[in-house]
Amino acid sequence: MKWILTENNKKINSLEIPTISIEDLKHDLKNMNLRVVGFFGKQEFENIRLYVTLADDKNGIFYISSVLFNPNEKSYESLTQDFPAFHIFEREFYEEFGIKPLNHPWLKPIRHNQDKYPFFSMRGEDVHEVAVGPIHAGVIEPGHFRFMCQGEKVYDLEIMLGYQHRGIEELILNSSNFNNRLAESICGDTVIGHNMAYSMVMESLSDTKISEKSKIIRRIALELERMAVHIGDMGAISGDMAYLPGASIFGTTRTLVINTMLEICGSRFGRGLINVGGINFDIDHSMEQKIIAMLDEVLHITQKTVKVMLKKSSCISRMEKTGFVSTENARLLGAVGMAARSSGVNIDSRFDFKDEFYQLIGKKLNFKATGDVYSRFRLRYEEVLQSANFIKNLLEILRQYNKQNLKSEIGFVSPNSFVISSVEGWRGEIVHIAITGANSELLRYKIKDSSFNNWYMLAMAVRNNGISDFPLCNKSFNLSYCGNDL
């Protein structure tokens, strides 16, 4: 047995995870044709154990295995050569443990050593470099972008991040108790998504069964977050192409959604709503009415504005064929989430990994992807409509569980366990993996935000576009800096 199979949020014994050789891993990767969701090391006495987690999206199963490196093994033949989706994972593993993937085509720092970053550079007549950031003109996070251009045309974009590195994984390992406030700070625009993943990992580790009621309210919050960010980003895309009505109308509409979140839990971004063992705030009958009224208003405004916008030739001409990423490239790069779906890679953890509630309320969006900014704009719009529908259905189901508790008793964390939890945040798949030791202590906590996979997709999208279209491409992805930097 070379791989152990598990499901989303299911605890397995970490000692049962098999050890395979790197050749076997390569061989299996070729045969299994699965997507990588976890590729990280853990110190095991003097050895380093590399955990590999693959996702079988069709059957909703995770495959887990590990490779052991003894202290003398300082390198291995890189997997990226055959499987480009591993590129960022191998860079991360090299940066954290110093085991070098040989012949890696793009072995560069991702979070540390920015001062020694080896930039790609082009020489030739008319070629010029444009360096942007790390501090930008807008209210965005720090990150450095370097464009290689010929005139207005971008040949290559190199993205250097790491300015937001806070060591969140270590902070989680070192916190004595469950620390949801820390999980909420992994990425400020995906508070619910990350907090939900963290809580589910911890609940699975401690065999805590939470009430149906709190499960439903968590999902309502997740969809509210999705709606709010998507609407906000539609406004930002309009703003970047100087379409004023879009920018102002979507901006105010987003406020309606986040203000409802404020009424539910006292924070516009849903901080403090979810805790390990349940949730902190209830949605009662009057709140339910408020949410439904808000949804109707938001849908009305959004539908009307999008209808006008998509009839405007100047808007469409700006978005169409801008920032194109083909399905093939998106799949090769291991893109996830809405960015992947907009390029025709139809993966969505809400439905790929069986979820008791999402199965009841709907199915995957049937979206005709074109891979450009227009596709990402329209996908956001359709996801807003879908989420509003989901929230209404969830509120209906919620009524049956009116009497249930918000919080449940939390059990003891089990020793020697491995749990993987995947949540579809608004940006895409969020994966949290926890491994405990013999004394139930956390040995490794691995976080993978969807931005981690997707940043390179942005670099691909900008190629051969005008440099003045970069802000528009960037907004259409709206990737997270701190989610990548951790």
Place this chain on the structure above:
Amino acid sequence: MLDIFINIFILLTVPFLMIGVIKKTKAFWSGRKGINIFQPFWDFLRLLNKETVYSSTTSWIFKITPIINFSVIFFASLFVPMANGLAIINIPFAFIIFSYVLALGKFFTLISALDTGSSFEGMGASREACFSTLVEPAFFIAIGSITALTQNYTFQSLKLILENAGIYGYLVITLAIITLFIMLLIECSRVPVDDPATHLELTMIHEVMILDNSGIDLALILWTSAIKMFLFASLISALIIPTGLPQIISILLFLSIIFIISIIIGTIESSTARYRMTHVFEFVFIMSITALLILTLVTYKLYGN
């Protein structure tokens, strides 16, 4: 004499009001209350009180550019017919002086942008130079043809089209309005050519060239660009206002045309997305084509029979 005073008074006050009206219109269309229409003027005064900061990479070129630009625009404005259809200095071929004096200002803006050594400003300079090269021939073809039609070769003769061309005059005026209006959008960097409100350096044309300016320099630059827009609007109004009106009515008509042009600019900015940089050229060519049409009509009128 009175005309000169009125013109100077208008020149000092109206350009900022134009910017204010545009901003107010945009606020109206996006459902916001918006700023006071005098705000651009207060901003100007605020900037005058601020310290001017110079980057250590810049030379004297960067320092003198705002002053050169302002003097150049002020000089150019002396030739433009404003209130009552009268220019302060009315000489033949003033449009050539007007155009090249503005080009001098633009030249300094470009080299001052390059002087900062920033890659953004260099990009902005190259874009600005590219679009200006396309505007210049269209300006000469359009205005040159019209002045040739009136056999007068002055800017003031813009209002004499109807008297000289009869029924063709209406067509020439319409085409000239379109040409000058597109020229205004390009030269004064308004949507859909450029977005004056954006913070994204990579997409800017004009704004990116003045990123390093501050304090009094920035105040002068803002005033210069406001006056520039006002001058193009004045040229448009010179085409529209008929001759022989009482002075007071003529001035009121002039001011209301400036006001309407501001509202139209604001409305365009509120309802159109900006064109992609490569598509802007198609928009620029509309202007070149209308200018050539004017030339054709005028040639037909003068030599057709």
